[in-house]
Amino acid sequence: xTQIDTTTDSTDDKVLARAAQALKQGDLVVFPTETVYGLGxxxxxxxxxxRIFAAKNRPNFNPLIVHVASLEIAECFGVFCDPARALAxxxxxxxxxxxxxxxxxCPASLLVSAxxxxxxxxxPESHIAQALLTRSQLGIAAPSANPSxxxxxxxxxxxxxxxxxAAAVVVDGGPCRVGLESxxxxxxxxxxxxxxxxxxxxxxxxxxxxxxxxxxxxxxAPTSPGQLLSHYAPSAKVRLNATDVxxxxxxxxxxxxxxxxxxxxxEKNLSPTGDLxxxxxxxxxxxxxLDASGACTIAVEPLPATGLGLAxxxxxxxxxxxxxxxxx
Ligand code: TXA
Ligand code: MG
Numbered sequence: 001x002t003q004i005d006t007t008t009d010s011t012d013d014k015v016l017a018r019a020a021q022a023l024k025q026g027d028l029v030v031f032p033t034e035t036v037y038g039l040g041x042x043x044x045x046x047x048x049x050x051r052i053f054a055a056k057n058r059p060n061f062n063p064l065i066v067h068v069a070s071l072e073i074a075e076c077f078g079v080f081c082d083p084a085r086a087l088a089x090x091x092x093x094x095x096x097x098x099x100x101x102x103x104x105x106c107p108a109s110l111l112v113s114a115x116x117x118x119x120x121x122x123x124p125e126s127h128i129a130q131a132l133l134t135r136s137q138l139g140i141a142a143p144s145a146n147p148s149x150x151x152x153x154x155x156x157x158x159x160x161x162x163x164x165x166a167a168a169v170v171v172d173g174g175p176c177r178v179g180l181e182s183x184x185x186x187x188x189x190x191x192x193x194x195x196x197x198x199x200x201x202x203x204x205x206x207x208x209x210x211x212x213x214x215x216x217x218x219x220x221a222p223t224s225p226g227q228l229l230s231h232y233a234p235s236a237k238v239r240l241n242a243t244d245v246x247x248x249x250x251x252x253x254x255x256x257x258x259x260x261x262x263x264x265x266x267e268k269n270l271s272p273t274g275d276l277x278x279x280x281x282x283x284x285x286x287x288x289x290l291d292a293s294g295a296c297t298i299a300v301e302p303l304p305a306t307g308l309g310l311a312x313x314x315x316x317x318x319x320x321x322x323x324x325x326x327x328x
Contacts, residue, residue, distance in 0.1 A: 015171055016128070020136035022168035023048075028055060030145045030159055031132055032173030033124040035095045035182050035199050036152035038067070038142030039163060040132075043077075043108040046281035049141050050111060053311055054277050055166030058148040060314040061280075063114040064141040065097050065122050065182070069133040074098075074121045077106050077139060081190045083209040090208045093125035095178050095199025099186035110284035112141045115315070122182055128173040144181060154179040188213065234291035234298060238320035242299035250295035252286060254279060254303045266293035276308040283312055287319065 019029045026048040029040045039055060041048035043066045053061060068074045071088045078100035080088065087098060099120045102113060113119050124130065133140060144152035145163050153159045156172035164170055183198035185205065194202060194212040206212060236250065244259065245251045251264035255274035261267075268286040270279035290298045300316055303309050 015169065016131050016135055019132055019169040019171050020138075023132075023136050023138055023140065025168075026051075027168035028052065028166055029132070029140075030156075030163065030167045030170040031129055031140075031142070032126055032156070032171060032176055033067070033129045033142075034126045034177045035124075035180060036154050036176055037145040037156065037159060038129075038140070039145040039167065040067070040140040040142035042136075043112050043139040043141040046109045046111055046285070047277060049109045050277045050280040050308065051166070052141065052143060053111075053280060054308050055163060056143065056146070056148045057162070059310045061111065061114040061311050062143070063116055063118075063120060064112050064143050065120040065184075066108055066112060067122055067124050067129060067133060067140045067142055069130065070123060073139070074123065075103075077103060077108055078119050078121050079103055081187055083190055083192050084185075084187060086208050087185060087192070087205065088123070091200055091205075092123035093130065094123070095125070095180070095182040096205070097122040097182045097184045097198075099184060099195060108139060108141065109281070110288070111281060113284075115284040115287070118186070120184065126173065126177070128171060132171070152181060185212065186215070233319050234287050236291050236295055237297040238316060239297050239299045240316060240320050241302045243302075245299045246297075248295060249297045249299045250290035250293045252290060252298055252300045254301045257301055259301070264299070265295040266290055270303070270312075276304070276306070276312065279303065280308045280312055283315065 022029050023042050026045045028051055031038055031040055039052055041052050066077060071092055080100055084098050084100050097120045099118050102117055102119045108119055145159055146152050147160050147162055154176040178199040181198045183200040184196040186193045186195045192209045192212050193215050195215055202212060245264045247263060249264050251267040253269040268290060270282050303312055305313050
């Protein structure tokens with residue numbers, strides 16, 4: 001990416017217009033929120049979302065927070081139980097993310113949820129973030145704008161060169177007011193669970209919904225950010241590095257596959273051209289599709305362990321792991 005724009009003026013319409021346009025085209029945009037800077041993509045575009053993981057150089061898929069302009073729009077993406085709605089009404093716009101079940105017609109890419117049936121949603125308070133959301137009319141999937149393993153940027157000057165290069169536009173809003181990531185609350189049924197402490201104090205949240213439960217081990221909730229114990233696993237078994245395929249299997253191909261056509265019960269190719277970003281963008285959808293074929297096993301062709309291939313292989317290894325153990 002070559003075009004880099006900066007502004008410290010949140011009302012600079014030209015930069016916001018370019019940022020909104022870039023998002024619609026499927027490009028990445030770095031933008032400020034009141035917590036930390038985010039690396040954003042149109043949440044509904046599979047390939048755009050896959051580019052986020054590639055830009056961060058993540059070795060695995062972590063689900064992402066989708067930023068929206070209002071609670072009303074959030075309800076198109078997620079199903080809000082009463083305590084979730086009460087928290088949204090009390091703290092949005094602001095540094096609180098709510099993990100709720102995806103709606104049946106959720107417009108967000110499955111990659112946003114890393115294959116889970118839930119989605120993290122947040123209405124940011126930052127005027128620039130709000131302006132970008134309103135202008136683009138999108139849900140913006142955005143993790144913190146740092147390379148994997150580095151600190152979250154709270155000023156545009158902190159943004160790493162590799163992240164700048166991956167973005168079509170960098171919107172500079174100066175230092176972030178809160179400077180700490182959002183608090184994340186999920187729900188076990190209607191029971192609110194603290195998934196990550198952050199910009200809104202737990203005491204403030206408890207004033208609205210009562211005591212928060214700690215995320216239980218072995219539940220669907222991560223015990224700490226990124227440590228998801230129970231990702232979506234297909235009901236079929238997963239057989240990795242397949243170099244042959246049986247008639248009662250479904251087949252997940254990658255690249256120029258040498259395996260015979262028409263032998264498996266169902267088949268998909270993650271990327272016939274061997275493009276790992278494209279492969280990541282299809283991964284969760286294709287696993288679901290092949291699972292729905294009723295095959296007892298999904299045979300998966302080998303994928304390179306470079307670039308996004310690392311994260312794809314990590315996810316496939318979890319899907320192939322024995323089911324009665326929690327993947328770590
Ligand atoms: O303040 C923030 O939250 C910033 C700004 C940019 O909004 N974003 C941020 O994103 O910190 P990120 O990706 O660095 O952290 C999001 C965390 C992840 O650790 C992930 O585990 C959790 O949110 N998360 C997202 N979706 C989830 C889901 N469906 N279930 C459980 N946890 C989820
Ligand atoms: Mg982060």
